[in-house]
Amino acid sequence: MTDAIRWGILGAGGIAGTVGAEIAATPDHQVVAVGARDLDRAAALADQLGGARSYGSYAELVADPDLDVVYIATTHGQHHEQALLCLGAGKPILVEKAFTLNARQAREVIAEARQRQLFCMEAMWMRLNPLIRTAQDAAASGRIGDLVSVRSELSTRFEFDPTHRLFDLHVGGGALLDIGVYAATFAWLFLGRPDTVQVTGSLSPTGSDATVAMQWGYADGRFAQIASTTLSASPLSGLVVGTKGWISVDGPMARPASITIHDADGDEVLTDPLTGAGYQPEVLEVAHCLRAGQLESPLVPLDETLAILEVFDDVRARLGVRYPADQE
Amino acid sequence: MADSIRWGILGAGGIAATVGPEIAAAEGNDVAAVGARDLDRAAALADRVGAPRSYGSYAELAADPDVDVVYIATTHGQHHEHALLCLQAGKPILVEKAFTLNARQAREVIAEARARQLFCMEGMWMRLNPLIIKAQEIAASGRIGDVISVHADLSHLFPYDPNHRLYDLAAGGGSLLDLGVYPATFAWLFLGRPDVVQTVGALAPTGADASAAMQWGYADGRFAQVSCSAQGTNPLTGLVAGTAGWISIGQRVHRAPYITVHDDAGDEEFRQTITATGFDHEINEVARCLRAGELESPRAPLDETLAILEVLDQARAQLGVRYAADAS
Numbered sequence: 093m094t095d096a097i098r099w100g101i102l103g104a105g106g107i108a109g110t111v112g113a114e115i116a117a118t119p120d121h122q123v124v125a126v127g128a129r130d131l132d133r134a135a136a137l138a139d140q141l142g143g144a145r146s147y148g149s150y151a152e153l154v155a156d157p158d159l160d161v162v163y164i165a166t167t168h169g170q171h172h173e174q175a176l177l178c179l180g181a182g183k184p185i186l187v188e189k190a191f192t193l194n195a196r197q198a199r200e201v202i203a204e205a206r207q208r209q210l211f212c213m214e215a216m217w218m219r220l221n222p223l224i225r226t227a228q229d230a231a232a233s234g235r236i237g238d239l240v241s242v243r244s245e246l247s248t249r250f251e252f253d254p255t256h257r258l259f260d261l262h263v264g265g266g267a268l269l270d271i272g273v274y275a276a277t278f279a280w281l282f283l284g285r286p287d288t289v290q291v292t293g294s295l296s297p298t299g300s301d302a303t304v305a306m307q308w309g310y311a312d313g314r315f316a317q318i319a320s321t322t323l324s325a326s327p328l329s330g331l332v333v334g335t336k337g338w339i340s341v342d343g344p345m346a347r348p349a350s351i352t353i354h355d356a357d358g359d360e361v362l363t364d365p366l367t368g369a370g371y372q373p374e375v376l377e378v379a380h381c382l383r384a385g386q387l388e389s390p391l392v393p394l395d396e397t398l399a400i401l402e403v404f405d406d407v408r409a410r411l412g413v414r415y416p417a418d419q420e
Numbered sequence: 421m422a423d424s425i426r427w428g429i430l431g432a433g434g435i436a437a438t439v440g441p442e443i444a445a446a447e448g449n450d451v452a453a454v455g456a457r458d459l460d461r462a463a464a465l466a467d468r469v470g471a472p473r474s475y476g477s478y479a480e481l482a483a484d485p486d487v488d489v490v491y492i493a494t495t496h497g498q499h500h501e502h503a504l505l506c507l508q509a510g511k512p513i514l515v516e517k518a519f520t521l522n523a524r525q526a527r528e529v530i531a532e533a534r535a536r537q538l539f540c541m542e543g544m545w546m547r548l549n550p551l552i553i554k555a556q557e558i559a560a561s562g563r564i565g566d567v568i569s570v571h572a573d574l575s576h577l578f579p580y581d582p583n584h585r586l587y588d589l590a591a592g593g594g595s596l597l598d599l600g601v602y603p604a605t606f607a608w609l610f611l612g613r614p615d616v617v618q619t620v621g622a623l624a625p626t627g628a629d630a631s632a633a634m635q636w637g638y639a640d641g642r643f644a645q646v647s648c649s650a651q652g653t654n655p656l657t658g659l660v661a662g663t664a665g666w667i668s669i670g671q672r673v674h675r676a677p678y679i680t681v682h683d684d685a686g687d688e689e690f691r692q693t694i695t696a697t698g699f700d701h702e703i704n705e706v707a708r709c710l711r712a713g714e715l716e717s718p719r720a721p722l723d724e725t726l727a728i729l730e731v732l733d734q735a736r737a738q739l740g741v742r743y744a745a746d747a748s
Contacts, residue, residue: 240631240652243645245571249663290618294641302569305643307635313622317571317645324568327668327682331650333575340655346727354655371699 093361094364096120100159100183102138102150102337103172104128107188108165111215112369114142114191127153132142133255150174160382161211164188164299168270172197175212179204184211186378190269193417194408195401198269203393207348211381214397216277218346222365222372223389230353231282237336242282242316244275246345254298261415265300268404268413272304272320276400278330278345279308279316285399287311291410296322300350301413315352346370374378425449425707428487428511430478430502432456434464435516436493439543440469442699443491449707453483453489456579478502489710490538492516494717495585498526500745503540507532512539512705518597521745522736530722539709541717544605544727547652551679551692552609553704553719555660555667558681559610565664568642569611570667572603572658575631575649582626586650591629594741595621596732600648602631603658604703604728606669607636607644610660613638614725619738622651634730 116123129172131148138146147153156271163186164174168190179184182286188338192198193216205212250258259265286308296302303321330341343349347370353360388394429436438702444451451471454460459476466474475481482505489512496518504511519542520526533540559567578586585591586598588684614636621632631649658669665683678691709717716722
């Protein structure tokens with residue numbers, strides 16, 4: 093590996109442009125190539141990111157010998173195929189969330205990465221956010237006592253459009269995989285795997301989930317209430333309640349504007365230290381793992397990525413949301 | 421009826437001592453008598469609230485011809501018996517929440533009040549809070565679009581003590597009836613009766629619910645997540661989310677000092693100054709109904725008091741919390 097981490101970006105859509113710019117702006121990181129189905133779009137993004145090479149196919153991108161890692165920035169319906177393509181070409185990968193459509197696909201990707209001893213991570217940037225990590229540390233320290241419950245709610249209004257990725261079952265449409273994955277991961281960070289899962293929700297006309305409300309129960313009495321919908325706006329907040337206080341997340345939980353830790357001494361408010369779009373801690377974590385020869389980030393364990401998708405499979409089954417990929 | 425509404429207070433415990441002075445301070449309202457099992461306690465409270473008479477039994481209080489309305493301020497395990505005692509003595513009643521232990525008891529009290537044409541109301545003071553009424557009006561006006569979801573919680577740490585009313589099943593112990601009735605009523609104000617109720621929670625060693633989380637589903641896809649706990653400390657928030665914005669109750673869902681309305685135009689905050697304890701709106705509503713000859717308050721309809729207890733019955737059954745009164 094050379095001094096700078098050399099990234100390839102697979103996909104040229106919205107998230108590729110946002111995260112690509114953060115990678116390019118991070119010291120010791122370069123975007124060396126962009127690959128997309130449409131060469132013009134790949135070239136346009138490559139140009140925007142400082143004159144990287146561009147390819148009109150994913151296969152050409154993964155064959156580029158000068159890439160240290162590929163960021164898979166397509167919609168989640170394609171992640172399984174593309175992750176296997178990259179791993180097969182010997183490339184470490186950062187896979188945009190949701191990691192895959194279901195647990196079966198995730199198991200296959202994870203098995204391949206482990207067998208080939210290649211770095212693999214879900215781009216769950218919320219887990220690397222400094223305020224979220226502070227909240228986890230505060231909860232683990234006992235400062236708010238024993239944890240009692242978590243509430244997380246992340247909703248964004250999307251007008252129904254059967255061709256939009258949020259509603260198209262062929263690309264993995266639905267509130268759960270697109271935004272619910274944040275709310276669920278947030279609860280998981282504090283409470284771990286639930287013993288019982290209750291679900292209510294509603295489907296869009298295409299059969300994708302428009303609303304998912306989950307209640308997670310734990311044998312020791314803790315609980316989580318988690319909700320995501322594409323029908324309404326929301327303040328996008330999270331709350332962790334303990335026997336001696338609480339931690340609230342103000343603003344989007346993946347990148348909170350602030351968090352408030354309330355304990356017997358009163359409120360401590362911590363504000364967002366990040367500049368840019370907020371993805372830099374994720375970029376740095378990938379670099380740290382690659383340089384240290386770690387195949388997984390301890391902050392974003394693949395077993396948890398998989399376990400959350402197992403919960404989602406069960407939730408989707410109960411709501412009656414089925415992807416073509418679920419049948420394979 | 422005399423010019424001033426003459427109240428009798430049944431019970432001399434904590435809530436009687438909190439609401440009693442508010443009655444005495446409310447214009448056009450006087451406390452005429454206090455009755456309790458212990459005459460000394462009744463006399464001490466009577467003294468504090470300027471009541472001329474005190475009784476060492478509930479029957480004597482209910483028989484006082486110079487009492488216009490009785491405020492039943494005992495623990496909820498006793499409400500059914502005390503409400504029937506007052507109604508049978510011809511007295512209108514304000515019954516502290518929770519109205520009764522279960523829906524069966526509520527049905528009996530309501531039937532008695534209606535048969536005797538006597539005023540009857542649950543002391544659900546949150547319903548008379550001007551900011552809660554404001555939030556209802558804003559939601560009904562369409563300013564936040566169609567209402568999609570409600571989140572509400574109310575937790576307050578009660579250290580475990582098997583003799584405390586919160587944990588004593590014989591007194592109707594449990595977080596749902598003590599705390600959960602507020603967030604449940606809050607959700608009901610905006611969404612009405614749910615089609616599906618899902619519950620998780622934790623039982624105390626006595627078998628009372630220490631925590632309860634409810635998820636309400638509606639056939640049209642709306643939902644509510646409501647929770648309460650006697651084990652945690654939380655900021656007591658409420659949220660009503662719609663297709664075009666949301667209303668958040670910043671803290672103390674049952675006694676909101678401010679609400680924030682978010683829509684396309686941004687945030688608008690409504691504030692109020694809370695009087696001594698905030699019960700004055702409820703007292704004035706009782707006085708208004710009595711003077712107008714209304715047998716029920718349109719702000720606190722008995723049918724909703726009953727329906728919410730039906731939902732709480734269902735939630736308790738799911739948690740496995742049973743009162744002796746459930747068997748009769």
